[in-house]
Amino acid sequence: MQQEQMWNSDVAQRYDTPGTGMFAPDTLGPTVERLAQLAGEGAALEFAVGTGRVAVPLAERGVPVTGIELSRPMVDQLRTKADEATIPVVIGDMAATVAPGTYSLVYLVFNTISNLLTQPEQVECFRNAARHLTVGGRFVIELWVPELRSLPPGRTATVWQTDRDYIGLDTYDVLNQHVVSHHFHFDDTEQAQLYRSPHRYIWPAELDLMAQLAGFELESRHGDWSGGEFTAESRSHVSVYRIPLTSLS
Structure with a gap:
């Protein structure tokens, strides 16, 4: 995108x-x-x-x-x-x-x-x-x-924030130095809203x-x-x- x-x-x-x-x-x-x-x-x-x-x-x-x-x-x-x-x-x-x-x-x-x-x-x-x-x-x-130190062998994602109505996690492509941040917003229903943003980490x-x-x-x-x-x-x-x-x- x-x-x-x-x-x-x-x-x-x-x-x-x-x-x-x-x-x-x-x-x-x-x-x-x-x-x-x-x-x-x-x-x-x-x-x-x-x-x-x-x-x-x-x-x-x-x-x-x-x-x-x-x-x-x-x-x-x-x-x-x-x-x-x-x-x-x-x-x-x-x-x-x-x-x-x-x-x-x-x-x-x-x-x-x-x-x-x-x-x-x-x-x-x-x-x-x-x-x-x-x-x-x-x-x-x-x-x-x-936060690559948080990635154990074989894992590609880290969870960096958890709240009552929000979860934030990053998925890493360490070969290309890229990361996608995933922002999950939710309420008391079974539905959640996802927003994603790509980045190049430095x-x-x-x-x-x-x-x-x-x-x-x-x-x-x-x-x-x-x-x-x-x-x-x-x-x-x-x-x-x-x-x-x-x-x-």
Whole structure:
């Protein structure tokens, strides 16, 4: 399934969960706070801006935000919260689409770089970030760590969340470095709703090499948006890349 088909009107309509999940204050608050610090006095560009989960509160903090987004239905949902003047959006692929202007910060949150399903596309995403940045600008990526250690021999799936009305599991193709996330939503009936999304997973070391190919260096890596330590047990990371000032002189 193409990404344009996956992020359709039905998904856009149910994507927002105000106050819970990705939209919970203890999740969203530290994200916006850290990005506002990194943007400083400059403007920010969000790759895959979606419905504005991060862009809207970041703009409310006074940071000028522009977005690039492949899905028109997701942008339609964003427009219920912010108009074009407040958060301009360019429709297109984050690996190749160019937004007008320059930025002190480009960011990609909630594992979205893995929506690009080939290594060359992911490398081009870094290069696209670099072409938008001012001298000393930063590219920030939030990404999960593949849970391959949870796979015993002969198994191809891991269950990563179980709730009263939800089960999340991933099926791995380790030969091609692909994973499909399966999201099962159910109620008290015998029926369940399934949503699936394909990804190409990236190890932190591979991500760092992609950054080097685009002229970045790793500035910091933490286990969360609040600055927690990144360890061998961390399930995700927030990595900040910066183009060295000496390389732009």
